[in-house]
Amino acid sequence: MRVQMEEWRRFIPGVRMYKGKKTLFYNGEKLFGQPFAYDYEERNSWEAIVILPGVEVISAHTFHWCMGVKTVIMADSVRRIEDAAFYCCGSLEFVKLSRNLEYIGKNAFTSCKFTSIFVPPLCREIGHWAFQGCKKLIIFSVSENTELGHAVVDGTILARASPFPTDNDGRHQDEDNEQVNEWIKNRHADxxxxxxxxxxxxxxxxxxxxxxxxxxxxxxxxxxxxxxxxxxxxxxxxxxxxxxxxxxxxxxxxxxxxxxx
Structure with a gap:
């Protein structure tokens, strides 16, 4: 039985803002066998996901379309989040990334609900569209040494707040992408x-x-x-x-x- 209730509190001391009632403690196993052969009734019952110590890679599409999940907390063993791992988790409000995270894949958190994301400085690459369509995103804390892909934050409040014009969907012109990324990384250089x-x-x-x-x-x-x-x-x-x-x-x-x- 993957879904548990209370034990999560003993996982990482000091974790805050937990609001869910049903928690998936993920140990790295393949969920539901074949790719995309998901039990959506169970997936939609989860309100929090805790990635347990020892897990180094969150594979592509592992938690995509988990529409009830509000909270994700990662052990510091996690080094990579692959493509679309949390794609369209439409209720996701709070994410605590691994301090040792090195890579965030394409579309990893596309169309989530959080207002802020804090990327540890060990992360050296964030793939295309990783946070695209996270409409409420305004705080994006990332190291100047992190390579940002194409349109990482397009469709967000942050994109609209940049000094570069966006269309009605909050998307930048392709030629502005590199300048937008530099602006994001150097906002606090002063x-x-x-x-x-x-x-x-x-x-x-x-x-x-x-x-x-x-x-x-x-x-x-x-x-x-x-x-x-x-x-x-x-x-x-x-x-x-x-x-x-x-x-x-x-x-x-x-x-x-x-x-x-």
Missing amino acids: NQFSLHRACASHIPAEEVIYNIVKRQGIGTFRKEDNAGVSASQYLSQNPFTDIKEEKIMKRYILDMMGELV
Whole structure:
């Protein structure tokens, strides 16, 4: 029996935002035998997927069209997500990728529902259309060393927020693709957005975040980047951290009060 209820909480300490009732704990086995010979009734009953330690590759199409899944959490053993692995998971709201992820295939997360995705810096390649059609996607945190394929975020809020024109479906012209990718990767290159970089890190450090706030002021949490996203939003949606903005603010205020006294 693949579907379980409570044991998932013992899998990764600190995992947040779980909302599902039925969890698939995936150990790498082939699901339902032959490719595309799926039991859709069972697949549509899953509300969360936990990829267990030891799984290194999520094969092509493994979880495509799992329409009830809201949460995906990956063990840090996962190195590759192959083509269309989570294609058209239309309810998928929250993804925690493996810290050791190296590759995301074509159409891997096409037409999902999440608003943010945080790609660890070890990931060196993201295939064509990997997040295309994720209409609500506005936070896409990715290393400048990651090679982005064609139209990776077309059809998203982020695509529309770029300085390059899109059509009615939020798609860029082909000739703009390379410039769009560079814009995405370098949005926080300016030092004024150092807090955004810190809050989006896959290894966020409270002391680093606090020191930036101390230098730039508490209002820096509300400063929006050129896609209209604030540092506060990066911190609150980052799946790799449990640091709370409120704790930083409280420390800042107490330190300021101490200086005044």
